[in-house]
Amino acid sequence: MLIAPVRQLGEGERPAVERLLDRDPFAAAQVAERVAAHGLSWWRADGRVLGYGARRRLEALCWLGGHLTPVLAGAPAVAAFAELLAGEERLCSSIVGRADAVLGLWDRLGPHWGPARDVRPNQPLLATDAVPAGPVDPDVRRVRTNEVDRLFPAAVAMYTEEVGVSPLLEDGGRSYRRRVAELVRTGRAYARFVDGQVVFKAELAVVTRRTAQIQGVWVAPEWRGQGLATAAMAAVVRDALARVAPTVSLYVNDYNVPARRVYERCGFRPVGTFATVLF
Incomplete structure:
Protein backbone atom coordinates (compact mmCIF):
# COMPACT_ATOMS: atom_id res chain seq x y z
CA MET A 1 0.00 0.00 0.00
CA LEU A 2 1.37 3.43 -0.92
CA ILE A 3 2.30 5.76 1.92
CA ALA A 4 0.62 8.73 0.21
CA PRO A 5 -0.99 9.49 -3.14
CA VAL A 6 1.47 9.17 -6.03
CA ARG A 7 0.21 9.27 -9.57
CA GLN A 8 1.39 9.90 -13.09
CA LEU A 9 0.49 13.43 -14.09
CA GLY A 10 -1.15 14.38 -17.36
CA GLU A 11 -1.49 17.52 -19.42
CA GLY A 12 -4.55 18.63 -17.45
CA GLU A 13 -2.32 19.27 -14.42
CA ARG A 14 0.33 21.23 -16.31
CA PRO A 15 -0.46 24.60 -14.66
CA ALA A 16 0.02 23.08 -11.20
CA VAL A 17 3.25 21.41 -12.34
CA GLU A 18 4.61 24.67 -13.75
CA ARG A 19 3.82 26.52 -10.52
CA LEU A 20 5.73 23.89 -8.57
CA LEU A 21 8.72 24.04 -10.94
CA ASP A 22 8.82 27.83 -10.60
CA ARG A 23 9.32 27.46 -6.85
CA ASP A 24 12.72 25.82 -7.41
CA PRO A 25 13.98 27.28 -10.71
CA PHE A 26 17.62 26.17 -10.44
CA ALA A 27 17.25 22.63 -9.08
CA ALA A 28 14.20 21.89 -11.23
CA ALA A 29 15.61 23.35 -14.45
CA GLN A 30 16.08 20.04 -16.26
CA VAL A 31 12.49 19.00 -15.59
CA ALA A 32 11.15 22.47 -16.43
CA GLU A 33 12.88 22.41 -19.81
CA ARG A 34 11.34 19.06 -20.73
CA VAL A 35 7.86 20.06 -19.58
CA ALA A 36 8.06 23.32 -21.53
CA ALA A 37 9.15 21.46 -24.68
CA HIS A 38 6.94 18.39 -24.53
CA GLY A 39 4.25 18.87 -21.90
CA LEU A 40 3.24 15.99 -19.67
CA SER A 41 2.35 13.41 -22.30
CA TRP A 42 4.81 10.59 -21.66
CA TRP A 43 4.80 9.41 -25.28
CA ARG A 44 6.07 12.85 -26.35
CA ALA A 45 8.48 13.54 -23.50
CA ASP A 46 10.47 10.28 -23.25
CA GLY A 47 9.64 10.17 -19.58
CA ARG A 48 6.94 10.33 -16.93
CA VAL A 49 6.18 13.00 -14.37
CA LEU A 50 4.97 11.55 -11.08
CA GLY A 51 3.14 13.74 -8.62
CA TYR A 52 2.83 13.52 -4.85
CA GLY A 53 -0.13 14.94 -2.98
CA ALA A 54 -3.86 15.33 -3.35
CA ARG A 55 -5.21 16.09 -6.81
CA ARG A 56 -5.91 19.70 -5.89
CA ARG A 57 -2.79 20.06 -3.75
CA LEU A 58 0.31 18.97 -5.65
CA GLU A 59 3.29 19.01 -3.29
CA ALA A 60 6.22 17.37 -5.12
CA LEU A 61 7.25 15.92 -8.48
CA CYS A 62 9.52 13.20 -9.73
CA TRP A 63 10.73 13.04 -13.33
CA LEU A 64 11.40 9.49 -14.50
CA GLY A 65 13.15 9.11 -17.84
CA GLY A 66 16.81 8.79 -18.72
CA HIS A 67 17.39 10.35 -15.31
CA LEU A 68 15.34 10.24 -12.12
CA THR A 69 14.92 13.76 -10.72
CA PRO A 70 12.87 14.62 -7.62
CA VAL A 71 11.56 18.19 -7.27
CA LEU A 72 10.60 19.75 -3.93
CA ALA A 73 10.42 16.26 -2.44
CA GLY A 74 10.46 16.23 1.35
CA ALA A 75 10.76 13.06 3.39
CA PRO A 76 7.12 11.93 2.98
CA ALA A 77 7.26 12.45 -0.80
CA VAL A 78 10.60 10.64 -1.03
CA ALA A 79 9.15 7.67 0.85
CA ALA A 80 6.10 7.59 -1.41
CA PHE A 81 8.07 7.87 -4.66
CA ALA A 82 10.52 5.20 -3.50
CA GLU A 83 7.75 2.77 -2.57
CA LEU A 84 6.28 3.04 -6.05
CA LEU A 85 9.61 2.94 -7.91
CA ALA A 86 11.03 0.00 -5.95
CA GLY A 87 8.59 -2.24 -7.73
CA GLU A 88 9.79 -1.16 -11.17
CA GLU A 89 12.85 -2.12 -13.16
CA ARG A 90 15.51 0.58 -13.15
CA LEU A 91 15.76 2.18 -16.58
CA CYS A 92 17.38 5.51 -15.65
CA SER A 93 21.15 6.03 -15.83
CA SER A 94 21.27 8.32 -12.80
CA ILE A 95 19.39 9.91 -9.92
CA VAL A 96 20.12 13.63 -9.78
CA GLY A 97 18.69 16.62 -7.93
CA ARG A 98 18.73 18.25 -4.53
CA ALA A 99 20.90 16.16 -2.24
CA ASP A 100 18.42 15.45 0.55
CA ALA A 101 15.84 14.01 -1.85
CA VAL A 102 18.35 12.11 -4.03
CA LEU A 103 20.12 10.50 -1.09
CA GLY A 104 16.79 9.71 0.56
CA LEU A 105 15.62 7.98 -2.60
CA TRP A 106 18.87 6.08 -2.90
CA ASP A 107 18.66 4.86 0.71
CA ARG A 108 15.33 3.27 -0.14
CA LEU A 109 15.97 2.24 -3.75
CA GLY A 110 19.54 0.96 -3.30
CA PRO A 111 18.48 -2.55 -2.24
CA HIS A 112 16.29 -2.82 -5.35
CA TRP A 113 18.30 -0.89 -7.94
CA GLY A 114 21.87 -1.21 -6.73
CA PRO A 115 24.73 -1.30 -6.86
CA ALA A 116 25.60 2.20 -8.05
CA ARG A 117 28.70 2.87 -10.09
CA ASP A 118 29.31 6.10 -8.18
CA VAL A 119 27.56 8.24 -5.57
CA ARG A 120 28.41 11.95 -5.43
CA PRO A 121 26.68 13.23 -2.30
CA ASN A 122 27.88 16.83 -2.24
CA GLN A 123 27.68 18.90 -5.42
CA PRO A 124 27.29 22.63 -4.76
CA LEU A 125 24.51 24.18 -6.86
CA LEU A 126 25.57 27.67 -7.93
CA ALA A 127 23.93 30.59 -9.74
CA THR A 128 24.54 34.18 -10.80
CA ASP A 129 22.58 36.99 -12.39
CA ALA A 130 25.52 39.37 -12.81
CA VAL A 131 28.03 39.77 -15.61
CA PRO A 132 31.48 38.74 -14.28
CA ALA A 133 33.60 41.69 -13.20
CA GLY A 134 36.91 40.27 -14.37
CA PRO A 135 38.48 39.83 -17.82
CA VAL A 136 36.50 38.07 -20.55
CA ASP A 137 38.26 35.86 -23.09
CA PRO A 138 37.48 37.37 -26.52
CA ASP A 139 38.37 34.10 -28.26
CA VAL A 140 35.60 32.09 -26.61
Whole structure:
Protein backbone atom coordinates (compact mmCIF):
# COMPACT_ATOMS: atom_id res chain seq x y z
CA MET A 1 0.00 0.00 0.00
CA LEU A 2 1.37 3.43 -0.92
CA ILE A 3 2.30 5.76 1.92
CA ALA A 4 0.62 8.73 0.21
CA PRO A 5 -0.99 9.49 -3.14
CA VAL A 6 1.47 9.17 -6.03
CA ARG A 7 0.21 9.27 -9.57
CA GLN A 8 1.39 9.90 -13.09
CA LEU A 9 0.49 13.43 -14.09
CA GLY A 10 -1.15 14.38 -17.36
CA GLU A 11 -1.49 17.52 -19.42
CA GLY A 12 -4.55 18.63 -17.45
CA GLU A 13 -2.32 19.27 -14.42
CA ARG A 14 0.33 21.23 -16.31
CA PRO A 15 -0.46 24.60 -14.66
CA ALA A 16 0.02 23.08 -11.20
CA VAL A 17 3.25 21.41 -12.34
CA GLU A 18 4.61 24.67 -13.75
CA ARG A 19 3.82 26.52 -10.52
CA LEU A 20 5.73 23.89 -8.57
CA LEU A 21 8.72 24.04 -10.94
CA ASP A 22 8.82 27.83 -10.60
CA ARG A 23 9.32 27.46 -6.85
CA ASP A 24 12.72 25.82 -7.41
CA PRO A 25 13.98 27.28 -10.71
CA PHE A 26 17.62 26.17 -10.44
CA ALA A 27 17.25 22.63 -9.08
CA ALA A 28 14.20 21.89 -11.23
CA ALA A 29 15.61 23.35 -14.45
CA GLN A 30 16.08 20.04 -16.26
CA VAL A 31 12.49 19.00 -15.59
CA ALA A 32 11.15 22.47 -16.43
CA GLU A 33 12.88 22.41 -19.81
CA ARG A 34 11.34 19.06 -20.73
CA VAL A 35 7.86 20.06 -19.58
CA ALA A 36 8.06 23.32 -21.53
CA ALA A 37 9.15 21.46 -24.68
CA HIS A 38 6.94 18.39 -24.53
CA GLY A 39 4.25 18.87 -21.90
CA LEU A 40 3.24 15.99 -19.67
CA SER A 41 2.35 13.41 -22.30
CA TRP A 42 4.81 10.59 -21.66
CA TRP A 43 4.80 9.41 -25.28
CA ARG A 44 6.07 12.85 -26.35
CA ALA A 45 8.48 13.54 -23.50
CA ASP A 46 10.47 10.28 -23.25
CA GLY A 47 9.64 10.17 -19.58
CA ARG A 48 6.94 10.33 -16.93
CA VAL A 49 6.18 13.00 -14.37
CA LEU A 50 4.97 11.55 -11.08
CA GLY A 51 3.14 13.74 -8.62
CA TYR A 52 2.83 13.52 -4.85
CA GLY A 53 -0.13 14.94 -2.98
CA ALA A 54 -3.86 15.33 -3.35
CA ARG A 55 -5.21 16.09 -6.81
CA ARG A 56 -5.91 19.70 -5.89
CA ARG A 57 -2.79 20.06 -3.75
CA LEU A 58 0.31 18.97 -5.65
CA GLU A 59 3.29 19.01 -3.29
CA ALA A 60 6.22 17.37 -5.12
CA LEU A 61 7.25 15.92 -8.48
CA CYS A 62 9.52 13.20 -9.73
CA TRP A 63 10.73 13.04 -13.33
CA LEU A 64 11.40 9.49 -14.50
CA GLY A 65 13.15 9.11 -17.84
CA GLY A 66 16.81 8.79 -18.72
CA HIS A 67 17.39 10.35 -15.31
CA LEU A 68 15.34 10.24 -12.12
CA THR A 69 14.92 13.76 -10.72
CA PRO A 70 12.87 14.62 -7.62
CA VAL A 71 11.56 18.19 -7.27
CA LEU A 72 10.60 19.75 -3.93
CA ALA A 73 10.42 16.26 -2.44
CA GLY A 74 10.46 16.23 1.35
CA ALA A 75 10.76 13.06 3.39
CA PRO A 76 7.12 11.93 2.98
CA ALA A 77 7.26 12.45 -0.80
CA VAL A 78 10.60 10.64 -1.03
CA ALA A 79 9.15 7.67 0.85
CA ALA A 80 6.10 7.59 -1.41
CA PHE A 81 8.07 7.87 -4.66
CA ALA A 82 10.52 5.20 -3.50
CA GLU A 83 7.75 2.77 -2.57
CA LEU A 84 6.28 3.04 -6.05
CA LEU A 85 9.61 2.94 -7.91
CA ALA A 86 11.03 0.00 -5.95
CA GLY A 87 8.59 -2.24 -7.73
CA GLU A 88 9.79 -1.16 -11.17
CA GLU A 89 12.85 -2.12 -13.16
CA ARG A 90 15.51 0.58 -13.15
CA LEU A 91 15.76 2.18 -16.58
CA CYS A 92 17.38 5.51 -15.65
CA SER A 93 21.15 6.03 -15.83
CA SER A 94 21.27 8.32 -12.80
CA ILE A 95 19.39 9.91 -9.92
CA VAL A 96 20.12 13.63 -9.78
CA GLY A 97 18.69 16.62 -7.93
CA ARG A 98 18.73 18.25 -4.53
CA ALA A 99 20.90 16.16 -2.24
CA ASP A 100 18.42 15.45 0.55
CA ALA A 101 15.84 14.01 -1.85
CA VAL A 102 18.35 12.11 -4.03
CA LEU A 103 20.12 10.50 -1.09
CA GLY A 104 16.79 9.71 0.56
CA LEU A 105 15.62 7.98 -2.60
CA TRP A 106 18.87 6.08 -2.90
CA ASP A 107 18.66 4.86 0.71
CA ARG A 108 15.33 3.27 -0.14
CA LEU A 109 15.97 2.24 -3.75
CA GLY A 110 19.54 0.96 -3.30
CA PRO A 111 18.48 -2.55 -2.24
CA HIS A 112 16.29 -2.82 -5.35
CA TRP A 113 18.30 -0.89 -7.94
CA GLY A 114 21.87 -1.21 -6.73
CA PRO A 115 24.73 -1.30 -6.86
CA ALA A 116 25.60 2.20 -8.05
CA ARG A 117 28.70 2.87 -10.09
CA ASP A 118 29.31 6.10 -8.18
CA VAL A 119 27.56 8.24 -5.57
CA ARG A 120 28.41 11.95 -5.43
CA PRO A 121 26.68 13.23 -2.30
CA ASN A 122 27.88 16.83 -2.24
CA GLN A 123 27.68 18.90 -5.42
CA PRO A 124 27.29 22.63 -4.76
CA LEU A 125 24.51 24.18 -6.86
CA LEU A 126 25.57 27.67 -7.93
CA ALA A 127 23.93 30.59 -9.74
CA THR A 128 24.54 34.18 -10.80
CA ASP A 129 22.58 36.99 -12.39
CA ALA A 130 25.52 39.37 -12.81
CA VAL A 131 28.03 39.77 -15.61
CA PRO A 132 31.48 38.74 -14.28
CA ALA A 133 33.60 41.69 -13.20
CA GLY A 134 36.91 40.27 -14.37
CA PRO A 135 38.48 39.83 -17.82
CA VAL A 136 36.50 38.07 -20.55
CA ASP A 137 38.26 35.86 -23.09
CA PRO A 138 37.48 37.37 -26.52
CA ASP A 139 38.37 34.10 -28.26
CA VAL A 140 35.60 32.09 -26.61
CA ARG A 141 32.61 32.01 -28.95
CA ARG A 142 29.65 29.94 -30.02
CA VAL A 143 30.62 26.88 -32.03
CA ARG A 144 29.55 26.97 -35.68
CA THR A 145 27.59 24.17 -37.30
CA ASN A 146 30.53 23.24 -39.52
CA GLU A 147 32.74 22.74 -36.44
CA VAL A 148 30.91 19.80 -34.83
CA ASP A 149 33.65 17.39 -35.95
CA ARG A 150 36.24 19.51 -34.14
CA LEU A 151 34.14 19.85 -30.99
CA PHE A 152 33.08 16.22 -30.72
CA PRO A 153 36.43 14.71 -29.55
CA ALA A 154 36.61 17.31 -26.77
CA ALA A 155 33.03 16.53 -25.78
CA VAL A 156 33.83 12.82 -25.61
CA ALA A 157 36.94 13.51 -23.51
CA MET A 158 34.94 15.69 -21.10
CA TYR A 159 32.14 13.16 -20.74
CA THR A 160 34.52 10.27 -20.15
CA GLU A 161 36.51 12.21 -17.56
CA GLU A 162 33.44 13.48 -15.73
CA VAL A 163 31.10 10.47 -15.87
CA GLY A 164 33.69 7.71 -15.84
CA VAL A 165 32.51 5.91 -18.97
CA SER A 166 32.79 6.79 -22.64
CA PRO A 167 29.66 7.96 -24.48
CA LEU A 168 30.95 5.96 -27.45
CA LEU A 169 30.06 2.70 -25.71
CA GLU A 170 26.34 3.24 -26.30
CA ASP A 171 25.35 2.95 -29.99
CA GLY A 172 28.86 3.92 -31.05
CA GLY A 173 28.29 7.45 -29.80
CA ARG A 174 25.62 8.29 -32.38
CA SER A 175 23.06 9.59 -29.88
CA TYR A 176 25.71 11.60 -28.06
CA ARG A 177 26.89 13.13 -31.29
CA ARG A 178 23.31 14.10 -32.14
CA ARG A 179 23.08 15.82 -28.76
CA VAL A 180 26.32 17.73 -29.34
CA ALA A 181 25.21 18.74 -32.83
CA GLU A 182 21.86 19.95 -31.49
CA LEU A 183 23.56 22.12 -28.87
CA VAL A 184 25.71 23.62 -31.62
CA ARG A 185 22.73 24.17 -33.93
CA THR A 186 20.78 26.00 -31.22
CA GLY A 187 23.68 28.28 -30.26
CA ARG A 188 24.26 26.67 -26.88
CA ALA A 189 27.82 25.32 -27.35
CA TYR A 190 30.90 27.47 -26.72
CA ALA A 191 34.57 26.84 -27.35
CA ARG A 192 37.96 28.41 -27.76
CA PHE A 193 39.96 27.00 -30.67
CA VAL A 194 43.74 27.16 -31.00
CA ASP A 195 45.19 25.88 -34.28
CA GLY A 196 41.87 24.16 -34.98
CA GLN A 197 41.84 22.29 -31.66
CA VAL A 198 39.43 22.86 -28.77
CA VAL A 199 41.24 24.08 -25.66
CA PHE A 200 38.09 25.10 -23.74
CA LYS A 201 34.43 24.16 -24.10
CA ALA A 202 31.15 24.52 -22.26
CA GLU A 203 27.46 24.17 -23.11
CA LEU A 204 24.15 25.60 -21.99
CA ALA A 205 22.80 22.09 -21.54
CA VAL A 206 19.51 23.20 -20.00
CA VAL A 207 17.63 26.39 -20.82
CA THR A 208 14.40 27.61 -19.23
CA ARG A 209 12.81 31.03 -18.98
CA ARG A 210 14.36 31.31 -15.53
CA THR A 211 17.92 30.04 -16.03
CA ALA A 212 20.56 28.68 -18.39
CA GLN A 213 22.39 25.75 -16.82
CA ILE A 214 26.00 25.28 -17.85
CA GLN A 215 27.37 21.75 -18.16
CA GLY A 216 30.27 20.11 -19.97
CA VAL A 217 32.94 22.60 -18.87
CA TRP A 218 36.32 21.27 -20.00
CA VAL A 219 39.86 22.55 -20.48
CA ALA A 220 42.33 20.54 -22.54
CA PRO A 221 44.81 18.87 -20.16
CA GLU A 222 47.84 20.64 -21.60
CA TRP A 223 46.16 24.02 -21.02
CA ARG A 224 45.19 23.47 -17.40
CA GLY A 225 46.77 25.56 -14.67
CA GLN A 226 47.42 28.50 -17.00
CA GLY A 227 44.53 30.72 -15.93
CA LEU A 228 42.46 30.08 -19.05
CA ALA A 229 39.25 28.89 -17.43
CA THR A 230 38.14 31.99 -15.51
CA ALA A 231 38.12 34.38 -18.47
CA ALA A 232 36.67 31.65 -20.70
CA MET A 233 33.81 30.97 -18.28
CA ALA A 234 33.25 34.70 -17.95
CA ALA A 235 32.70 34.88 -21.71
CA VAL A 236 30.09 32.10 -21.53
CA VAL A 237 28.27 33.71 -18.61
CA ARG A 238 28.24 37.14 -20.26
CA ASP A 239 26.76 35.79 -23.50
CA ALA A 240 24.20 33.60 -21.73
CA LEU A 241 22.94 36.49 -19.59
CA ALA A 242 22.75 38.84 -22.56
CA ARG A 243 21.14 36.42 -24.97
CA VAL A 244 19.48 33.46 -23.26
CA ALA A 245 18.22 33.77 -19.67
CA PRO A 246 18.16 36.12 -16.66
CA THR A 247 20.39 33.82 -14.60
CA VAL A 248 23.11 31.25 -15.19
CA SER A 249 23.48 28.18 -12.99
CA LEU A 250 25.51 24.99 -12.67
CA TYR A 251 26.48 22.29 -10.22
CA VAL A 252 29.98 21.03 -9.48
CA ASN A 253 31.59 18.20 -7.53
CA ASP A 254 32.69 19.40 -4.11
CA TYR A 255 36.17 17.89 -4.57
CA ASN A 256 36.79 19.86 -7.79
CA VAL A 257 38.45 22.74 -6.00
CA PRO A 258 40.00 24.40 -9.09
CA ALA A 259 36.60 24.55 -10.82
CA ARG A 260 34.90 25.91 -7.71
CA ARG A 261 37.47 28.71 -7.55
CA VAL A 262 36.84 29.57 -11.19
CA TYR A 263 33.09 29.74 -10.64
CA GLU A 264 33.49 31.89 -7.53
CA ARG A 265 35.67 34.33 -9.46
CA CYS A 266 32.95 34.49 -12.12
CA GLY A 267 30.40 35.56 -9.51
CA PHE A 268 28.57 32.29 -8.86
CA ARG A 269 27.07 31.90 -5.37
CA PRO A 270 25.61 28.82 -3.62
CA VAL A 271 21.87 28.22 -3.97
CA GLY A 272 21.76 24.66 -2.67
CA THR A 273 23.39 21.24 -2.86
CA PHE A 274 22.91 18.55 -5.49
CA ALA A 275 23.73 14.85 -5.33
CA THR A 276 24.10 12.35 -8.14
CA VAL A 277 23.87 8.55 -8.15
CA LEU A 278 25.39 7.06 -11.32
CA PHE A 279 24.62 3.56 -12.64
